[in-house]
Amino acid sequence: MNSALFSKFLALSLILTVGAVGCKKIPRAPTPIPGPTRTTGPGPGPAPSSGPIVGPGGTVPVDVDPRSIRPGNDLTGGTKLGGREELDNFLVDRETFKQQTVYFEFDRSTVQPADKGKVEAVAAYLKSNPTHKLLIEGHCDERGTPEYNRSLGERRALSVREYLIALGIAPERASTVSFGEDKPAVLSSDETAWTKNRRGEFVLLKPKT
Amino acid sequence: MNFLYLRTLTTLIAVLLAVSSAKVVSAEAKIEIDKDVDASKLIPISLSGFTGEAQVVLKFDLEVAGFTTVSAETAQFNITGSNNGQLEGRVTDRINKATLLSVRYTDANLRTQAHAFADEVVQKLTGKPGIARTKIAFKGERSNKSEIYVADYDGANAIAVTSDGAIVAAPCWTPGRRMLYYTSYKSGFPDIYSHDLASRERKVVAKHPGLNTSAAVSPDGKRVAMILSKDGNPEVYICDATGGNEKRLTNTRADESSPCWSPDGSTICVVSSKDGIPSLYLVSANGGEMRRLRTAGVPRATEPEWSPDGKWIIFTAMWREFAICKVPAQGGTAEVLTTGEDPSWAPNSRTVIFSRRVKGRRVLSLLDVQTKRVKDVTESSGSYSQPSWAK
Numbered sequence: 001m002n003s004a005l006f007s008k009f010l011a012l013s014l015i016l017t018v019g020a021v022g023c024k025k026i027p028r029a030p031t032p033i034p035g036p037t038r039t040t041g042p043g044p045g046p047a048p049s050s051g052p053i054v055g056p057g058g059t060v061p062v063d064v065d066p067r068s069i070r071p072g073n074d075l076t077g078g079t080k081l082g083g084r085e086e087l088d089n090f091l092v093d094r095e096t097f098k099q100q101t102v103y104f105e106f107d108r109s110t111v112q113p114a115d116k117g118k119v120e121a122v123a124a125y126l127k128s129n130p131t132h133k134l135l136i137e138g139h140c141d142e143r144g145t146p147e148y149n150r151s152l153g154e155r156r157a158l159s160v161r162e163y164l165i166a167l168g169i170a171p172e173r174a175s176t177v178s179f180g181e182d183k184p185a186v187l188s189s190d191e192t193a194w195t196k197n198r199r200g201e202f203v204l205l206k207p208k209t
Numbered sequence: 210m211n212f213l214y215l216r217t218l219t220t221l222i223a224v225l226l227a228v229s230s231a232k233v234v235s236a237e238a239k240i241e242i243d244k245d246v247d248a249s250k251l252i253p254i255s256l257s258g259f260t261g262e263a264q265v266v267l268k269f270d271l272e273v274a275g276f277t278t279v280s281a282e283t284a285q286f287n288i289t290g291s292n293n294g295q296l297e298g299r300v301t302d303r304i305n306k307a308t309l310l311s312v313r314y315t316d317a318n319l320r321t322q323a324h325a326f327a328d329e330v331v332q333k334l335t336g337k338p339g340i341a342r343t344k345i346a347f348k349g350e351r352s353n354k355s356e357i358y359v360a361d362y363d364g365a366n367a368i369a370v371t372s373d374g375a376i377v378a379a380p381c382w383t384p385g386r387r388m389l390y391y392t393s394y395k396s397g398f399p400d401i402y403s404h405d406l407a408s409r410e411r412k413v414v415a416k417h418p419g420l421n422t423s424a425a426v427s428p429d430g431k432r433v434a435m436i437l438s439k440d441g442n443p444e445v446y447i448c449d450a451t452g453g454n455e456k457r458l459t460n461t462r463a464d465e466s467s468p469c470w471s472p473d474g475s476t477i478c479v480v481s482s483k484d485g486i487p488s489l490y491l492v493s494a495n496g497g498e499m500r501r502l503r504t505a506g507v508p509r510a511t512e513p514e515w516s517p518d519g520k521w522i523i524f525t526a527m528w529r530e531f532a533i534c535k536v537p538a539q540g541g542t543a544e545v546l547t548t549g550e551d552p553s554w555a556p557n558s559r560t561v562i563f564s565r566r567v568k569g570r571r572v573l574s575l576l577d578v579q580t581k582r583v584k585d586v587t588e589s590s591g592s593y594s595q596p597s598w599a600k
Binding site: 087109147180 | 355376378379392394397398399416417418419420422423436438439440441442443462463464465466467480487511512525527529531550551566569594595
């Protein structure tokens with residue numbers, strides 16, 4: 001009896017401790033902006049230049065945390081998509097942003113704090129290269145049904161896009177495509193593979209000249 | 210006294226596309242009896258006199274329909290016959306020796322004759338039409354290429370109807386017509402196409418920026434519900450069969466997926482995560498509020514499909530292992546039927562085709578909802594998923 005009580009107490013303390021430690025890790029969000037959906041993006045980026053690609057830790061000033069414009073847990077912003085990019089009109093570059101691939105939690109589409117620097121690096125590159133466009137690919141692990149995952153993958157790509165828009169990228173420069181669970185990065189059915197498969201990839205579209 | 214009557218089969222097999230006749234699915238389906246099978250609901254029959262393909266087809270068809278094959282002495286009904294060139298069959302009540310059915314087929318091939326006989330047996334003994342001569346469509350993947358296939362309900366005579374060499378997904382039949390809607394990434398993006406299997410005419414139905422997928426054709430064939438993200442979020446839209454007059458049906462800040470129609474065409478059932486976890490919602494096809502469909506006991510519901518008789522909604526629960534479940538169409542307590550996903554009802558509102566993940570690939574299986582018996586329809590290599598039953 002006593003020992004049972006004690007273990008309950010122990011478990012409770014453990015939960016409280018872990019909870020408190022866990023809380024510390026979550027950065028305090030900036031002042032929430034109540035969220036009507038945007039219909040137009042901010043103006044064009046800075047003047048053309050051939051600036052270097054900013055690495056994953058790039059420092060672009062962030063004034064809006066896209067997480068903060070969402071009520072509750074995981075809802076996307078809803079900025080209307082621009083026209084369909086005809087891929088034939090572009091040099092499709094999958095290499096430039098290879099290190100910027102972002103990863104998602106299970107069944108979630110929020111850009112994780114640790115990955116924000118990657119999106120910011122992409123935004124910085126786009127601001128320096130105003131003729132370039134971006135295709136954001138959303139992918140899922142296999143633990144959802146196929147069409148559920150196709151929608152979830154799109155929501156992930158859109159969530160990354162919303163963050164880019166918040167960083168000042170014109171909405172029409174970023175388009176999305178969801179592959180659901182159809183293009184896994186790692187072909188395996190374990191947590192390691194799933195972690196790598198829940199991702200958003202950046203494909204740079206350079207106009208053919 | 211025998212009522213031996215000749216019955217000529219009118220040509221029931223509509224000729225499908227002759228593009229490619231890749232036979233991907235074997236008829237030799239392996240029998241699998243689920244531990245959850247309700248044996249008391251299986252009707253015991255004996256089967257004798259048939260050989261080869263006719264015997265295999267008959268046994269498969271009748272077992273899918275809720276019969277179980279036992280010895281002649283313990284069967285409730287004895288099914289006897291022969292298949293020397295043409296199939297003859299007779300059904301006798303073992304107790305009173307009454308002949309319930311006696312048929313001979315003179316048209317079509319042996320396989321089709323066996324299916325036709327199975328349908329007559331099912332009609333005679335259960336009072337409901339059989340499903341042995343119906344068609345299915347599904348996504349087939351072989352060596353990293355996926356195409357849309359059409360096949361007999363048992364997986365035989367599978368034909369690839371696309372040759373896009375791209376990801377394809379979510380085939381759906383137009384009711385009463387040999388016509389499919391599906392998603393193809395042929396353009397590099399997911400677009401919705403309609404595909405008339407008779408004329409081979411293919412048309413773009415939705416090619417908006419972002420996601421275009423999960424087409425579901427209305428019971429009258431005149432409208433299509435689908436998921437589009439062009440306005441910034443995956444939502445349900447309804448348009449004409451050819452893609453015009455598009456109307457947005459949902460307006461949430463979460464994502465929707467897998468819309469389906471009620472048989473009367475009035476209501477759409479769709480998956481939404483708008484209240485946190487994926488659940489089923491009902492919304493009028495004319496628009497309005499989304500009402501949550503209660504699936505008590507089974508959270509994380511996805512992939513709904515309304516039974517043709519309007520009574521049930523079958524869906525997939527996304528647990529660690531996916532489960533096929535059914536719930537009354539007005540909502541209530543959900544019942545877990547078997548392990549699997551992507552369920553689609555047969556026209557009889559009793560049989561369901563679904564896919565199961567087995568060692569890295571997917572196979573199609575048939576579930577008799579009444580007895581919970583499961584039988585695989587595919588055996589060859591490759592991966593088969595997202596089946597849709599022609600109704």
